[in-house]
Amino acid sequence: MNRNLTSRHLIGWLLAAPLALVLLLFLILPICLIVVVSFWQSTAFSMIPAFSFENYEFLFGSPVTYAVFFNTVKYALISWAVTLVLGFTVAYFLAFHVRSLTWQVVLFLLCTVPFWTSNIIRMISWIPFLGRNGIANSTLMSWGVIDAPLEWLLFSDFSVILAFVHLYTLFMVVPIFNTMMRIDRSLLEAANDAGASGFQTLVNVVIPLTKSGIMIGSIFVITLVMGDFITVRFMSGSQSANMGRLISNDIALLQYPSAAATAVVLLATVLLMIAALLRIVDIRKEL
Amino acid sequence: MSKMRYSRRTLLKSGAAAVAASALPAPMVWAQEIKDITLRQFGTGVSNLNDVANKVKEDLGFTLEMTALDSDAVTQRAATQPDSFDIADIEYWICKKVWPTGNLQAMDTARIANYDKIVGIFRDGKLTPDSEIAQGTAPHSVGFVEGPGGTEFVNNESGWMTLIPTIYNADTLGIRPDLIGRPIESWAELLNPEFRGKASILDISSIGIMDMAMVCEAMGAITYGDKGNMTREEIDATFAIFTEAKKAGQFRAFWKSFDESVNLMASGEVVIQSMWSPAITAVKARGIPCVYQPLKEGYRSWGGGIGLSTSLSGMELDAAYDYINWYLSGWVGGYLMRQGYYSAVPETSKNFMSENEWGYWFEGKPATDVITSPTGDALAQAGDIRDGGSFEDRMGSVACWNAVMDENQYMVRKWNEFIAA
Numbered sequence: 001m002n003r004n005l006t007s008r009h010l011i012g013w014l015l016a017a018p019l020a021l022v023l024l025l026f027l028i029l030p031i032c033l034i035v036v037v038s039f040w041q042s043t044a045f046s047m048i049p050a051f052s053f054e055n056y057e058f059l060f061g062s063p064v065t066y067a068v069f070f071n072t073v074k075y076a077l078i079s080w081a082v083t084l085v086l087g088f089t090v091a092y093f094l095a096f097h098v099r100s101l102t103w104q105v106v107l108f109l110l111c112t113v114p115f116w117t118s119n120i121i122r123m124i125s126w127i128p129f130l131g132r133n134g135i136a137n138s139t140l141m142s143w144g145v146i147d148a149p150l151e152w153l154l155f156s157d158f159s160v161i162l163a164f165v166h167l168y169t170l171f172m173v174v175p176i177f178n179t180m181m182r183i184d185r186s187l188l189e190a191a192n193d194a195g196a197s198g199f200q201t202l203v204n205v206v207i208p209l210t211k212s213g214i215m216i217g218s219i220f221v222i223t224l225v226m227g228d229f230i231t232v233r234f235m236s237g238s239q240s241a242n243m244g245r246l247i248s249n250d251i252a253l254l255q256y257p258s259a260a261a262t263a264v265v266l267l268a269t270v271l272l273m274i275a276a277l278l279r280i281v282d283i284r285k286e287l
Numbered sequence: 288m289s290k291m292r293y294s295r296r297t298l299l300k301s302g303a304a305a306v307a308a309s310a311l312p313a314p315m316v317w318a319q320e321i322k323d324i325t326l327r328q329f330g331t332g333v334s335n336l337n338d339v340a341n342k343v344k345e346d347l348g349f350t351l352e353m354t355a356l357d358s359d360a361v362t363q364r365a366a367t368q369p370d371s372f373d374i375a376d377i378e379y380w381i382c383k384k385v386w387p388t389g390n391l392q393a394m395d396t397a398r399i400a401n402y403d404k405i406v407g408i409f410r411d412g413k414l415t416p417d418s419e420i421a422q423g424t425a426p427h428s429v430g431f432v433e434g435p436g437g438t439e440f441v442n443n444e445s446g447w448m449t450l451i452p453t454i455y456n457a458d459t460l461g462i463r464p465d466l467i468g469r470p471i472e473s474w475a476e477l478l479n480p481e482f483r484g485k486a487s488i489l490d491i492s493s494i495g496i497m498d499m500a501m502v503c504e505a506m507g508a509i510t511y512g513d514k515g516n517m518t519r520e521e522i523d524a525t526f527a528i529f530t531e532a533k534k535a536g537q538f539r540a541f542w543k544s545f546d547e548s549v550n551l552m553a554s555g556e557v558v559i560q561s562m563w564s565p566a567i568t569a570v571k572a573r574g575i576p577c578v579y580q581p582l583k584e585g586y587r588s589w590g591g592g593i594g595l596s597t598s599l600s601g602m603e604l605d606a607a608y609d610y611i612n613w614y615l616s617g618w619v620g621g622y623l624m625r626q627g628y629y630s631a632v633p634e635t636s637k638n639f640m641s642e643n644e645w646g647y648w649f650e651g652k653p654a655t656d657v658i659t660s661p662t663g664d665a666l667a668q669a670g671d672i673r674d675g676g677s678f679e680d681r682m683g684s685v686a687c688w689n690a691v692m693d694e695n696q697y698m699v700r701k702w703n704e705f706i707a708a
Contacts, residue, residue, distance in 0.1 A: 042696075058700065062704060064703075064707045064708060067707065067708070127550075128554070131554050131556055132554070132555060132556050133554060133555050134554075151484055154556075155540045155556075236540075237539060237540020238540060238541035238542070238543065239538065239540060239541065239706075241707035245706070245707070246707065249702075249703045249706065250703065252359035252360070252363065253359060253492060253699045253702075254366060255696070255700075258700075
């Protein structure tokens with residue numbers, strides 16, 4: 001009995017070992033390294049091992065950091081809100097309005113069509129569209145809606161968020177659609193029989209039951225937007241920055257320790273946000 | 288065997304007797320083995336051209352692999368991944384940054400056939416005996432070290448070169464004359480409120496800061512001790528002016544790659560911006576008017592060269608010297624000069640250009656016939672004159688060289704803040 005138990009324990013440990021090892025080597029170790037390097041000092045071309053708070057002091061001592069931080073969170077929250085509304089609507093339509101399974105699958109696949117090209121290309125294709133002499137401006141002008149080209153269409157916060165929404169809405173659609181498909185249809189009938197209006201059913205039945213999908217989608221969108229740098233760089237014409245761009249600028253200029261310090265702060269923030277989200281909904285229980 | 292003769296001759300001429308002795312007794316083996324040699328070159332897009340690699344294969348027999356990166360990435364790779372390349376095609380200011388890492392080896396000028404014909408800028412710093420040396424990281428100041436293993440730059444022609452100069456030019460602002468409609472004469476125009484929302488500057492700190500300095504100095508706002516080596520106060524003052532302009536919406540965008548600058552200009556998003564010569568050419572090739580405007584304050588100049596990785600030795604090193612000698616022998620020079628750059632040894636390039644091309648690109652004479660780019664697009668019609676004129680006119684009015692300063696790290700952080708502001 002006792003020997004069985006130990007061997008069962010042993011097998012359990014062994015089964016868990018490969019994944020644990022992979023995570024240790026490729027996740028935990030690099031993160032530890034980043035944390036260590038963030039305390040180092042650097043010159044133009046080399047790093048000096050040290051234990052110095054210089055990088056953090058510079059980071060927290062500069063008003064630009066706070067502005068950039070605010071920008072990052074702003075992009076994340078606006079993109080999250082827009083993708084949530086869009087994603088939920090699309091998923092709701094697919095799950096409850098499209099009756100035949102074939103059409104559901106066809107329409108769902110249609111949603112993924114843009115993903116057949118690289119996200120950089122999808123993003124860059126907005127630039128000629130939104131430009132001063134682009135399609136959007138020339139169309140609006142030919143309709144007589146505007147007299148002069150709208151400058152804020154491109155290289156602005158508007159274009160950044162537009163690109164984020166375009167790139168990441170599907171990450172909201174998929175998990176929400178998935179949880180919606182698993183809602184027992186008789187619950188909706190019961191709500192209807194009990195006299196609930198469509199809106200009441202939505203608020204009291206559908207939304208609570210899709211909470212886990214919403215939460216998974218939110219985690220996707222928020223982490224992707226918080227960690228992005230290339231979308232912000234291209235769509236703002238290098239004129240605005242988020243934390244990712246601070247890091248990429250530092251790396252480009254060989255300031256690895258400073259980049260590491262920014263990365264640590266960004267990581268901590270994202271982890272805190274995810275932790276807060278997980279407190280609202282216990283994903284493991286819901287799944 | 289005709290391909291062989293070239294390398295044998297240069298080897299002999301260079302006086303590397305030992306190497307030649309081992310190579311000459313068995314030329315067949317050498318010819319066979321050289322085909323198996325692959326040299327990995329990386330550098331900025333300007334001179335990493337597939338046409339050059341193809342021509343190397345044809346003329347010298349070995350394979351040259353090209354990787355084109357932006358200036359920041361080039362610096363990063365040269366400094367941190369010495370084993371990832373054999374030949375670094377970098378700029379002189381990058382050399383100042385990278386040389387102390389010991390990833391590059393000095394080159395023996397005795398093995399460079401055309402060394403004596405290299406333009407003075409790269410040797411004693413002077414275009415003509417009486418020209419003044421401009422501010423910034425002038426190429427000759429980081430061009431030589433005291434010996435094969437030297438780590439300190441020396442300011443004389445020591446016989447050991449850090450980079451063999453290959454390509455250089457004088458940069459200024461690019462403008463869209465059709466959208467501006469009046470003459471532009473000064474760097475200060477970049478911050479003229481008239482061009483609010485239609486100006487751009489490049490987002491590469493070490494070059495961008497120089498353009499900024501040219502503008503601030505032209506505005507009369509700041510007087511610099513040395514634009515190529517600013518003090519913290521000068522850096523702060525420069526960024527203060529540009530941050531204010533940025534917040535006021537002066538800039539439409541910043542660009543980092545060549546293609547971005549072309550698109551900004553060609554689409555009319557921007558009418559005045561920092562630009563590189565071939566970008567102007569690319570805009571013109573689309574049939575859109577674009578001028579590389581000479582300005583009264585002078586040019587911001589840059590130069591690039593080929594450096595050899597420390598890990599190169601033996602036959603690969605010989606092949607690299609062959610490559611350098613071939614590079615300076617004229618074909619590449621002609622190719623680059625037809626794009627508006629200058630070659631380090633102009634006189635050899637002349638043999639590879641038509642009289643019309645030489646007159647237009649180098650001597651600043653009116654074109655006698657259509658001028659085409661190496662890819663065949665018409666760039667100028669008969670009677671047109673190159674923006675800025677002749678080689679002496681352009682390279683003679685250089686106000687500063689691209690540079691890396693003592694306060695580089697501070698400047699870089701300030702640059703980061705400027706982009707984020």
